[in-house]
Amino acid sequence: MSAGPPPGRRDARDTRVAVDAALLPSVFGGAPVAMIAVDRDGAVTALTPTAERLLGHAEAELLTRPLHEHLQLQQLDGRVVPAADSPILRALRQARPAAGEGVFVREDGSTLVTSWAFAPTVLAHTLTGGVLTFSDSHAQHAEAARQRERLNTLEEANVRLALLAEVSRVLSEGGEAGDDVVSGLRALAALLVPALADWVTVDVLAEDGTGLERVALAHRDPALRAAAAAHLGPLPPLRPGMTSRLAQVLHGAAPQHQRMPPPAQAPALAVDALARERLALAREFGAAEWITTPLRARGRTLGAITLVRADAARPFRPGDRDFTADLAARAGALLDTTRVLRRQVLRAEQMQRALLPDLAERIGPLELAGLYQPASDLAQVGGDWYDAFGLPDGSTGLVIGDVAGHDLHAATRMGAIRHKLRALAGDRVGPPSDVLARLDRVLQRFAPDDLASVVYARLSTTARGARLQWSNGGHLPPLLLPAQGPPRLLDDVVDLPLGVADLARADAEVDLEGYGPGPVTLVLYSDGLVEHPDESLTSGLRRLLRAGAGLSRTPLRDVGPELLRRMRPTGLDDIAVLTARFALEPGRG
Known part of the structure; x- marks a missing residue:
């Protein structure tokens, strides 16, 4: 069954066989796979522990015995393979490698479906034997299935992690x-x-x-x-x-x-x-x-x-x-x-609306209208307010203000400041600058952390006409809509906001009869009406002048809403608008 050595090389062959056999223990001792070594005649010379476990044979039981005699090979359909037809022994005889699938019969008579590979060992052109390596096909398939399952599980986990991240993003955007x-x-x-x-x-x-x-x-x-x-x-x-x-x-x-x-x-x-x-x-x-x-x-x-x-x-x-x-x-x-x-936000907005005055439609000859629009962002409840009230000397006080901050505290402080201003204005009628200076001192003493911008104006009417006097504490300039001519910003004077420093404050005044005859409208507003992140404040005020054109004869209750429509504010800030109108008769003055 073996291929003999070349003529005249018998002694060399025998020496190499001995060398080959001597190497097997060191190679097979720690091999983690199932391997059987055979000599050139097909007799078993060594087994790895894995082969012993799979076949149920101890190495000592098979050594020197013919492989095919104790490890019967069957086809996958169960037919026994005769020794003469064994592909393993044929490969040994022909000194060539081979591989295939088959069924080995274990020591207890059970069968083991295997995938096997055979490699001859040749030293100096002399066949010395071969090594058969085999594995449990069922175990391999099961392991492959487990690997696929693990890969599928990992892939599914990655998909779910990505889905969870996307869900978090979507929900956070919903929250915003x-x-x-x-x-x-x-x-x-x-x-x-x-x-x-x-x-x-x-x-x-x-x-x-x-x-x-x-x-x-x-x-x-x-x-x-x-x-x-x-x-x-x-x-x-x-x-x-x-x-x-x-x-x-x-x-x-x-x-x-x-x-x-x-x-x-x-x-x-x-x-x-x-x-x-x-x-x-x-x-x-x-x-x-x-x-x-x-x-x-x-x-x-x-x-x-x-x-x-x-x-x-x-x-x-x-x-x-x-x-x-x-x-x-x-x-x-x-x-x-x-x-x-x-x-x-609802509580803050309700509180803020409750803190705004119940504005009368008229105070003497002055027609009034107020508008408040909260920010679209639920967190941006602010401290904007307006007010209008009669003074002991018959004049009318007009106020627009904004307390720094966008929270419940700002709305609460707005109410307190509004009431202080009204009390100070009514207690001692004087120039608007005097009222704001006294209010500033009160805030710096009792609420040093508060910061507010305010315009306080006093409109006086006499037989000769009407005069508007105002002081501006860091706020945007009022908008005047004459009966005749283009809109005008009353930017004659602007001082620091309240709560910054105890400084002298200035007044400005204008006689309104020069803007008649007909209705003259004053618009006091907060910064949410004109400020936009994509433009300067100057550009916003120019847009306001254009938006005010043609509104002097619009019904007063519609002036504020129409300004909002034309200005298209961002909604990032709340907005307060107070409009006041005085009709100047022809020939007056």
């Missing part, structure tokens, strides 16, 4: 949008389809804990998205005693995982109004199973998110429930934060 949290929840639902579910619903409880509204329904099928929109809006209210899975979650239970029963048993799910609505939805859009998870924050349940899969062959996996809970926690935190902020 403030009251547009519904858009954030709808974007969240759309992101989860089809990566995690075939369709997703988000249901939100009203702050009273009973009213329920579906704010989002996203479906993977474009043809069903239009139909999904019809299911948005109010749902049956949450009532005590409701036992459906959705009701349980809304009552504070843990996430619920439910499978759709067979059609005959499905009506048993309709235990309450919420369950009946959910069952009708499942029948319309298809459902094999779903996970319902609460939107919860600070121990309160604010709603629920439901992920639905319509294909029974694509079931939810154990990690899906935890991942959904993470998403729901983020959405719940956004919803809670928005509601808390909205309540704070």
Whole structure:
């Protein structure tokens, strides 16, 4: 069975065989794979421990014995391979490598499906034997399957991490949008389809804990998205005693995982109004199973998110429930934060509006109108205010002001400063500069951290006409809309804001009869009307002059809204506007 050595080389061959056999223990002792060494006649000369374990034979049992006699080779279909046809022995005889698949019979009679490879050992052109390496095919396939599963798991984890990052981004943008949290929840639902579910619903409880509204329904099928929109809006209210899975979650239970029963048993799910609505939805859009998870924050349940899969062959996996809970926690935190902020802003805005005066439509011959518009950003509640009041000498005080800051403190301080100014102006009628100087000293003594810009004007009317006197503490100049001629900014004097330094303040004055005959309109406004991040303040004031053109005969109540429409403010700051109009008769003066 062996290929003999070249003529005249018998002694050399025998020496090399001995050398080859001597090397086997050092090579095979630590080999981690299944290997069998044979001599040139096919007798076993060494086994690795892995080969012993796979075959159930100890090395001592097989040494010097013919390989094929004790390691019977079968075809994959179970047919025994005769020694003469053995591809391993044929490769040994021909001194060439070979590989294949086959079945070895273990010591206990069981079979081992293997992938094998044989390599002859040749020293100095002389065949000395060979080495058979083999492995358990089933184990290899199982390991390959495990590797694929691990890779799939890692890939799925990466996808979910990316999805989680995108969800966080979408929700943070929804939070920045403030009251547009519904858009954030709808974007969240759309992101989860089809990566995690075939369709997703988000249901939100009203702050009273009973009213329920579906704010989002996203479906993977474009043809069903239009139909999904019809299911948005109010749902049956949450009532005590409701036992459906959705009701349980809304009552504070843990996430619920439910499978759709067979059609005959499905009506048993309709235990309450919420369950009946959910069952009708499942029948319309298809459902094999779903996970319902609460939107919860600070121990309160604010709603629920439901992920639905319509294909029974694509079931939810154990990690899906935890991942959904993470998403729901983020959405719940956004919803809670928005509601808390909205309540704070509402209280601040209500307080600010309450602190603004109940403006009379007229004070003597003067017609008045006020406008307040809060910032679009929920966090930007500010300290803008206006005021108008009669003074003991028959003149009228007009005020526009802005306390530094955009929070509840600014709104509160605005009310205090407004009342102080009114008290000081009425206590001792004098030039506007004197009133602002006294107010400044009060603030620096009792509220040294307050900073406010103010324009205080006093309009006096006599038989000869009307005179406007004002002092400007760091505020934007009033806008005068003459009955005749272009608008004018009253920028004759501007001093430092109140709260900066105890300095002398100046007055400016103008006789209004030069701007008649007809109605003369004074517009006092806060900086939110003119300031824009993309232009200088000078450019904003020029735009205001253009916007005021043609408004002198517009009904006074419409002047402020029309200025807002023409100026198109950013909404980043709140806006206060006070308009006052005095009709100058022809020939007066």
